[in-house]
Amino acid sequence: MKTKGNALISIIFSCVILLCIAPAKAQTPALKVQKIATDLYLLVGNGGNGAFLLSPDAVLVVDSKNDPTTASEIVQEVKKLTTAPIRYLINTHYHGDHTHGNQVFSPLATIISHQNTRDNIIRFNLPRNEEYRTSRLPQMLSEQEAKVAQLESQNSPQLQEERKRLEELKSTAEELEQLRLTPPSLTFETQCTVYLDDYTVELIYLGEGHTNGDVVVYFPQQKVIHLGDLLFHQIIPYIDVAAGADTAHWIEILNQVKQMEVETIIPGHGELTDIAGLEEFINYLSDLRQEVKKYIDQDQALEDIKENLRLPKYSHFSGYNARLSGNVEAIYWELTRGN
Numbered sequence: 001m002k003t004k005g006n007a008l009i010s011i012i013f014s015c016v017i018l019l020c021i022a023p024a025k026a027q028t029p030a031l032k033v034q035k036i037a038t039d040l041y042l043l044v045g046n047g048g049n050g051a052f053l054l055s056p057d058a059v060l061v062v063d064s065k066n067d068p069t070t071a072s073e074i075v076q077e078v079k080k081l082t083t084a085p086i087r088y089l090i091n092t093h094y095h096g097d098h099t100h101g102n103q104v105f106s107p108l109a110t111i112i113s114h115q116n117t118r119d120n121i122i123r124f125n126l127p128r129n130e131e132y133r134t135s136r137l138p139q140m141l142s143e144q145e146a147k148v149a150q151l152e153s154q155n156s157p158q159l160q161e162e163r164k165r166l167e168e169l170k171s172t173a174e175e176l177e178q179l180r181l182t183p184p185s186l187t188f189e190t191q192c193t194v195y196l197d198d199y200t201v202e203l204i205y206l207g208e209g210h211t212n213g214d215v216v217v218y219f220p221q222q223k224v225i226h227l228g229d230l231l232f233h234q235i236i237p238y239i240d241v242a243a244g245a246d247t248a249h250w251i252e253i254l255n256q257v258k259q260m261e262v263e264t265i266i267p268g269h270g271e272l273t274d275i276a277g278l279e280e281f282i283n284y285l286s287d288l289r290q291e292v293k294k295y296i297d298q299d300q301a302l303e304d305i306k307e308n309l310r311l312p313k314y315s316h317f318s319g320y321n322a323r324l325s326g327n328v329e330a331i332y333w334e335l336t337r338g339n
């Protein structure tokens, strides 16, 4: 539990810091497949939570995870269970930990997303990845090589750890060389229904939340919904201001989801949950907005708010110490927009 939490944090933190570049394969745990309802499976590990639905004639996959290697593992896992082809891949939103495996699915399947997600992959992921691959990562590699060489000469106890870090960076570089960012081939604006034999899958866009392109994937027969990163279960979320995140509207979206006939909720990150888990997250966003507003009304400067604002009720959320202030800042800008 603890290790998994930390792994998730490192993934999300990497996402924030490295602008959603896939973290090194060596750093992440193996892919785990779990049956959660009739013909519906959860995929945990190496990126945001994924899922797939089997029908006699076709398979639908939700999100392609961190990298092509992991995406190939998803294809292998599906093949263990059925001979039906993978016909659809849904991208819940544009972040690399949900889309960097797309290239593996593109020869097999129609990749579907909201129009803004396709636009965001082109607008954000392509230039960011190129900059990271050609400039930032080579620099990090040469710095790490120099560090290891120096520790070797000193016979330092830190040597083993720093060598491991160097291997992880090399592994990331190898993955990046293989990565060909692949935008979705089919987009929609509000709603799209996919028919798989007797099953229907509803893809619904409810407006700006975690980004401006989040799609919820509803499996009505299974009473399961995949919320992408509209839900971080007991994890401090990432609020992607640059891609149009809006926490006020995010709360409205989640309140709409609460009205749906749902028994099981797949969050983008964290353990499988239900309406109670959803409510806890809605309360987190609401309480945080309320607190930030209180400090703004007292004319406190952003740096002071980041320093002073605490929400101990949510201190059990992973990333509470490291990332709460980032959430405070995002909401501060949202509330003072246009002032």
Ligand SMILES: [Zn+2]
Residues within 6 Å of the ligand: 093, 095, 210, 229, 238, 268
């Ligand atoms: Zn995300």
